[in-house]
Amino acid sequence: MCIIFFKFDPRPASKNAYRLVLAANRDEFYNRPSKAADFWPNNSDVLSGLDLEEGKEGGSWLGINKRGKLAALTNYLEGRPNPEAQGRGFLVPNFLTDHQDSYSYLKKVSTEGHLYNGFNLLTAEFRAKDDTMCYYGNRGSAEPIHLKAAGIYGLSNSLLETPWNKLQQGKRHFTSVVDQGLPCDSLVQELIKLLNNEELNTPDPAQESQGEGYSGRMLQALSAVCVRTPSYGTRANTIILVDAAGNVTFTERTMLNCDVSQWSTNTFQFKLQED
Incomplete structure (x- = not known):
């Protein structure tokens, strides 16, 4: 499970405004092996965390490259996933290393959506002349959609x-933070605080209905923006800012040693390459 605002x-x-605040x-099992976000050793243009789970090595959940391509993935809550389905985590790095535009890539993915368990995929391109952001979910419409209107979204x-309760609550908080016009460092810190809100948002009949097959205790834990159980929960917070001039700030706060009391924070900054 994951959440994105x-x-x-x-x-x-304004020249001081952001084209993207993410x-x-x-959320994952604490003991699932992963690599914290960094530029890839074999492709220094790409920045992301990486899955190291056997058989799924090289998959990711969120990443960006220096050419302005961004992808973000969440799983779709469903009770009986297919253990034989293809790994969803490769959808992110495949886009970041592909030359297809956002919509074309999602159009291709949509023709293969039945091969995967439920997922949502955001793709974006931040260019000198035009920015594009698209979305596809394989449990929804057969066609990807362009996010043509500027605005605040939640996934x-x-x-x-x-409109799950956790999404609405977090989106209200997110909106109040980004509307303050904070400087970069303060904005990052306030968004990290938002992402670590463990308040439960129950009851939520819509979430509970979709999560049929999960225990009541697990569904209750999943109702928080920051999920906490003894073995599963929020393992990384990521903030991505893209400003009007194409400067990118990528901050990741990640759990260490499967221990919710140990965290490391790293920030990467770079300027998008011109077309």
Whole structure:
């Protein structure tokens, strides 16, 4: 499970405004082997965390490259996933290393959507002349959609903008933070605080109905923006900022040693390459 809040503004009115503000949590089993976000050793243009689970090595949940391509993935909450399905984590690195545009890539993925368990995939391109952001969920419409309107969006483990309590609560908080016009460092810190809100948002009949097959205790834990159980929960917070001039700030706060009291924070900054 994961959650993503983002403000997309392809034509910001101010030079100090952001074309993208994205705040995301990665929820996973604490002992699943992963590599913290970094530029790839074999492709220094790509920045992401990486899955190291046997058989799924090289998959990812969120990443960006220096050419302005970004991808983010969440799973779709469903009770009986197919253990033989293809690994969803490769959908992110495949886009970041592919030359297809956002919509074309998702159109191709949509023809193969039946091969995967439920997922949501955001793809974006931040270019000198035009920014594009698209979405596809294989449990929703057969066609990808362009996010043509500037605005604030939320994506959890149902389709884009599904009004689960946790999504609505987090989106309100996210909106109040980004509307303050904070400087970069303060904005990052406030968004990390938002992502670590463990308040439960129950009851939520919509989430509970979709999660049929999960225990009541697990569904209750999943109702928080920051998920906490003894063995599963929020393992990484990621903030991505893209400003009007193409400067990118990527901050990841990640759990160490499967211990919810141990964390490491790293920030990467770079300027997008011109077309």
